[in-house]
Amino acid sequence: MRKADEQGFREFAVQHAASLRRTAYLFCGDWHMAEDLMQASLLKLYQAWHRIEWRDHASAYARKVLLRTWLDEKRRPWRRAEQRDGEVPDVADAAADPERAGEQLWARDLVHAALLRVPPRQRAVLVLRYFEDLPVNEVAVLMGCTEGTVKSQTARGLVALRNAVEELGRGAVVAS
Amino acid sequence: MSEGELREGLRAAVGDEPPLRFDPDELIRRGRHERKRRRALVAVGVATLALTGTVLSLPGLLGLRSGDGPPGFDAAAPPVLTTTVAPPVLTTTAAPPVDTTPEPTSSPRGIADAKLLGAYASQRLLTIAPEVKVLRAEFTEPGARDRSGHVTGFVQFVDREGVTRVTAQLSAPSMRVTRERFCAGATCSEPHRLNDGSHLESAAVVDPKGKLITHSVAHFRLDGSVVQVSAYNFDPVDGGGVRRTVSLDNDQLAKLATDPGLVAW
Numbered sequence: 001m002r003k004a005d006e007q008g009f010r011e012f013a014v015q016h017a018a019s020l021r022r023t024a025y026l027f028c029g030d031w032h033m034a035e036d037l038m039q040a041s042l043l044k045l046y047q048a049w050h051r052i053e054w055r056d057h058a059s060a061y062a063r064k065v066l067l068r069t070w071l072d073e074k075r076r077p078w079r080r081a082e083q084r085d086g087e088v089p090d091v092a093d094a095a096a097d098p099e100r101a102g103e104q105l106w107a108r109d110l111v112h113a114a115l116l117r118v119p120p121r122q123r124a125v126l127v128l129r130y131f132e133d134l135p136v137n138e139v140a141v142l143m144g145c146t147e148g149t150v151k152s153q154t155a156r157g158l159v160a161l162r163n164a165v166e167e168l169g170r171g172a173v174v175a176s
Numbered sequence: 177m178s179e180g181e182l183r184e185g186l187r188a189a190v191g192d193e194p195p196l197r198f199d200p201d202e203l204i205r206r207g208r209h210e211r212k213r214r215r216a217l218v219a220v221g222v223a224t225l226a227l228t229g230t231v232l233s234l235p236g237l238l239g240l241r242s243g244d245g246p247p248g249f250d251a252a253a254p255p256v257l258t259t260t261v262a263p264p265v266l267t268t269t270a271a272p273p274v275d276t277t278p279e280p281t282s283s284p285r286g287i288a289d290a291k292l293l294g295a296y297a298s299q300r301l302l303t304i305a306p307e308v309k310v311l312r313a314e315f316t317e318p319g320a321r322d323r324s325g326h327v328t329g330f331v332q333f334v335d336r337e338g339v340t341r342v343t344a345q346l347s348a349p350s351m352r353v354t355r356e357r358f359c360a361g362a363t364c365s366e367p368h369r370l371n372d373g374s375h376l377e378s379a380a381v382v383d384p385k386g387k388l389i390t391h392s393v394a395h396f397r398l399d400g401s402v403v404q405v406s407a408y409n410f411d412p413v414d415g416g417g418v419r420r421t422v423s424l425d426n427d428q429l430a431k432l433a434t435d436p437g438l439v440a441w
Contacts, residue, residue: 013200014198035196111177158179
């Protein structure tokens, strides 16, 4: 890579590292993993930096890479989590269950705790639309789907989020 | 929960953000290292392909004649070549030896750029196997810039079973790649003569443990050039797991090998 390109990439990385990590955190709910995702995404971006066609939209491209990196990571067998399709049981004592220990951290932040219960792609749509404030058409490009799909995923994601907030709220009441 | 509350909640969620430990120099160093590693992998892949071509050509270079062919090849018996139009019965006594001097090289007419050749091969692969997704294609420089007489390359793609490659070797007439050389060390099926008089050979190579399978089809063209394409039940460069099936069948390989646009000279 030429010096000028490398300098351009360095400036871009320094400028966007923090915001990429924040978005990654909202995707995955863990700051350490968010940092890994951010680093992996910037590394991929470095490999593609010589392609100039997307330079004008580098930050959008970076978010796209981040999203795909996270979704790919979610698909890895050792990352597969239990599918919570059924009714979520009441949380009687979160402190007694180590698997729920992470949730304890989120108890102070109900929205994010609930967000982690929303299916990945719906979660991504919610983060991109309501945290990154991206319009529907940009989210569609970023996720590689139609605008209609983005709208339906948003609607479903909001329903799932509201249900999760209610369940978490009930759980907190029982626990207290 | 309203959309406004959701926005506020998301902002609050990242409020306790830990300090960022980000070193752009370290990231760039890792990027450079990764880039070097990829280039080395490509170089190893191309070298492997070139070596495969050399090994397949070696029996002929060492003076193999039609009488001392590979096991199972009876030079005395008249081979019957199947054809769809007029099945001729060729006899080895009447017909000239297969490895006679090929016809002179035709004028340069092939794709004279490695990238274009890769793009063309990718596009043809998608035509014969529309369900696959091409990841990348790389070929050595063809045409006048090539002095080895071979152009080799691959198209890496992903299908239902995972990532693999189809490799191609385009041999100039001067390399004198013959059907006997192609079949030496492999299990060849009956040769197939095409309407224009050129021949197709199909071979299968199975490693001693019987796990790794390579299917190759070679088109022996009238001008003496040979286009050989191979598919595998594994990734020949990156390795990885063994697939249940070879990625392309012989018909698909034959379509690639006989593609009139797949020419480097």
